[in-house]
Amino acid sequence: MMSSVKNLELMSNTIREDLIKMLTAAGSGHPAGSLGLTDIFVALYFNILKHDHKNPNWDKRDRLILSNGHVCPVRYAAMANAGYFPKTELVTLRKLGSRLQGHPSRLDLPGLELSSASLGQGLSVAVGMALAAKLDKKDHYVFCVSSDGEHDEGSTWEAINAAHKYKLNKLINIIDRNNIQISGFTHDIWPMEPLKNKYESFGWKVIEINGHDFKQIISAVQKAKGSKDQPICIIAYIIPGKGVSFMENQFSWHGKTPKPEEAEKALLEIKEERKRLLNKR
Amino acid sequence: MSAEKLDQKSTRQGYGQALLELGKENKNVVALSADLTESTCANHFAEKYPHRFFQSGVAEQNMITMATGLALEGKVPFASTFGVFLLRALDQIRISVCYNQANVKLVATHCGLATGEDGATHQSLEDVGVLRSLPNLVIIEPCDYNQALAATKAAASWKGPVYLRLHRMKSEQFTNAKEEFVIGKAQLIEKGSKITIISSGPILNEVIKACGGLKFKPEILNCPTIKPLDNKTILNSAKKTNQVIVVQDHQISGGLGSAVAELLSEKYPCKVKIIGVKDSFAESGKPEELWEKYGLSAKTIKKEILEMSIGKKKVQR
């Protein structure tokens, strides 16, 4: 397990580079969400999750449901770097015959847990998995990564209610609170605040964090694991497009990929960041 | 890639233009979108008539039922999203829209394999099959920009629920901009003999390509209204040729081909071959690559035409 914060930061940097290359080669896909969630995925795959890249179906693994399936490039890149499959495969994203489908396809790539893309379904599936774990007295955790935009869907709130009803204390929903969705900023499209209060009044324990701070991410999960009879929601405040200055906080980068010259600029910034990280003590 | 030629436009763009024009022509026209305003081309209307545009967020069920409320109060709502996500509101469409005969226009873009790289999750291949069984619902799949524009206008004038099946991909124009769209009418694209080919949507391009260079001219019908079907035109052509091929960017099950087969099996039993996706989910790829891999390209269609024409599969009458 690669636990030092510096190593995690370097891994995020590597994955951001992979993402720009993958998405540019694909010519379509979702950069803002993927770059924004990079640190969360690095924390999950390289510190938090109990998993085995050689045995993706290991019975005792923690389950990780990606509900906002469109950000799958970040999961693919994290999995490749964690040894699930060769990194050379990353550039096949969205190409005919690839295992790296435009949206996650569980039957194509082992380790994905769930084929997803239709928003507002992942949390319900996670509830079902947590119920199954309870029935079978298994002690793994069920993590769900979901997006703020998905909280528009009524079904998300049905799942939130269900988790409370069944006191699913081993269910952890990490929300990508990046303030954007396709057509604009979340507060213009479908205001969802006060999100924390809503979750609390639905019976959940809520922890708010900076989604780019590894210490906060890891300690939030540690705290979550202490819950006795409440499901836990980690609201991660995230900068969409994080790490590429011209993509940051721009909803226009939700679903368009960089042109070659933009990619070059992005990769240069990522390289500079790497130098900065290496010089940091 | 031919799909990206500059002069080409998509059916969703035809819808967007029509909606904008309808905004001026009919004050009762309103629009809704579920966080896909630009992708469904409802953005032009939304910018020009912001007070008549309702952003429902990523909440399709609520969007469809809000549209029902608007319709029951005399508005003409156009509610748009991707085909796959519209089906999330199937119950709402069945009860609130169709059973109430509410004047809601359901608009789905990104239908068919032509959706491309987003992959199986986003390629709506079952929508016609699912929606065709609903009473009171008109189903239209225009083949190009002009026809989508005209069909949207026709849908606005029609009293009752209409489903418009639209596409992301840009494609060749072959209908005339001045042509009026009559709901329930099929169009003769090419007078011919031996085989009738019936199709709807931009896949019609592949049909026309497939018919090039043959020793005979098959009869080609464009059938944008999938429900109610133009029984008369289809029967007349089938009686002439005795053999029918239906080409659809949809699962074989439940689409235009099924509608044609239901008609012919009762009124004029003859050989019917349906070319469509064979009961599978597809994958990411370019539209042309997918049509090729899943057997919907001009090449496959031509092969089927040739086989049928030499009588290999002919039914003895």
Ligand SMILES: Cc1ncc(C[n+]2csc(CCOP(=O)(O)OP(=O)(O)O)c2C)c(N)n1
């Ligand atoms: C049920 C459903 N409706 C619509 C879509 C289309 N869609 C894909 S991403 C997206 C925006 C959702 O917001 P969010 O997940 O917060 O986006 P991000 O932060 O990654 O930009 C929408 C509407 C979908 N995938 N699923």
Ligand SMILES: [Mg+2]
């Ligand atoms: Mg978001």
